[in-house]
Every structure is written in C-alpha cells, then in structure tokens.
Amino acid sequence: MAIALFPGSFDPPTYGHLNIIERARTIFDKIDVVIAVNKSKKYLFSEDERLLMMKELVSGWDNVSVHTSNRLIVDYAHENNASVLLRGVRNFSDFSYEFDLSLLNKGLASDIETVFLPTDPEFFVLRSSSIKELAAFNGDISKMVPPLVEKAIKKKYGIEK
Numbered sequence: 001m002a003i004a005l006f007p008g009s010f011d012p013p014t015y016g017h018l019n020i021i022e023r024a025r026t027i028f029d030k031i032d033v034v035i036a037v038n039k040s041k042k043y044l045f046s047e048d049e050r051l052l053m054m055k056e057l058v059s060g061w062d063n064v065s066v067h068t069s070n071r072l073i074v075d076y077a078h079e080n081n082a083s084v085l086l087r088g089v090r091n092f093s094d095f096s097y098e099f100d101l102s103l104l105n106k107g108l109a110s111d112i113e114t115v116f117l118p119t120d121p122e123f124f125v126l127r128s129s130s131i132k133e134l135a136a137f138n139g140d141i142s143k144m145v146p147p148l149v150e151k152a153i154k155k156k157y158g159i160e161k
C-alpha cells in the first residue's frame with residue numbers, strides 16, 4: 001500500500017492544494033495531508049483552524065486524512081508507514097526550492113521518495129500568501145479558495161461578505 005504525505009502550511013487551503021490532493025488520491029492508495037505546526041512561523045490561521053478547514057474540504061474523499069505535526073516530515077513518515085512526500089510545483093522557482101528540499105529529505109531518509117505533481121494550469125497563480133494579501137484589500141478571492149475559506153479569511157480581516 002502506497003501512502004503519500006502532502007505536507008505544507010495550508011494557511012489557508014486553496015483550490016490549488018485541493019487539485020493536487022484530488023489528482024494524487026487516484027495515484028496513491030492513501031493521502032495524508034500533514035499541516036505544519038512551526039512555532040517560529042507566523043500563521044494567519046491557528047493549527048486547529050487549518051485542521052478543521054482542511055478536514056471539511058476533503059471530507060468527501062475516503063482515502064484522504066488530515067493531521068497536524070510539529071515533527072520532521074521524514075520522522076512523521078516513518079512513524080506512519082508513508083513512503084512518499086508529495087509536493088505541488090507551480091513554476092521554475094517552486095521547482096528549484098522543492099528540488100533542494102527533496103535532496104535534504106533524501107539525505108535524512110533515503111527510503112522516502114519525493115514526488116512532484118505539476119499544477120493544473122488554471123491554478124498556477126494561486127498562492128496562499130497572495131490570496132491573503134488580496135483578501136486584506138477586499139479583492140475577489142472567490143475563484144481561488146472554497147467558500148468556507150473565503151468566509152474565514154474575511155472574518156479574520158473583519159470584512160463582511
């Protein structure tokens with residue numbers, strides 16, 4: 001059974017993330033979305049908020065689970081019998097960063113493979129950080145994130161829908 005982890009901040013989840021999960025779940029037996037909890041990083045959404053949003057968004061997909069973790073991703077993988085780290089790639093600068101990260105992880109755990117999935121073209125501009133920035137200026141993010149995420153972002157910024 002091939003279990004793939006999809007690690008990331010997901011602050012917040014976007015249609016780009018969901019597209020990667022939806023496609024990957026037909027390739028691997030199980031996908032575990034692992035939401036990073038890093039005390040030195042500043043997130044807009046708390047660990048619990050990101051977990052609840054992602055759980056709700058993948059609830060229709062029976063082979064997808066969601067957890068939070070503050071551990072090294074390769075340690076988490078070993079503990080959970082996962083053999084693949086799944087990462088989405090939008091462009092060359094993503095690839096360059098992701099490639100370095102994959103070598104780092106390979107050095108830490110040679111039994112775990114990183115698999116890159118290129119974004120579907122319609123999602124290639126979607127980035128959590130720009131979506132938050134756009135939302136802060138009351139820009140239209142309805143095509144970038146699911147309605148429950150849009151509502152949550154607007155609530156954070158005190159913007160009524």
Ligand code: ADP
Binds near residue numbers: 020087088
């Ligand atoms: P991180 O904080 O680790 O960059 P993110 O939450 O931004 O994590 O993203 C998690 C994963 O999803 C990363 O592999 C990232 O490249 C990928 N990803 C994010 N947005 C998109 C998108 N629009 N299309 C494809 N992959 C994406």
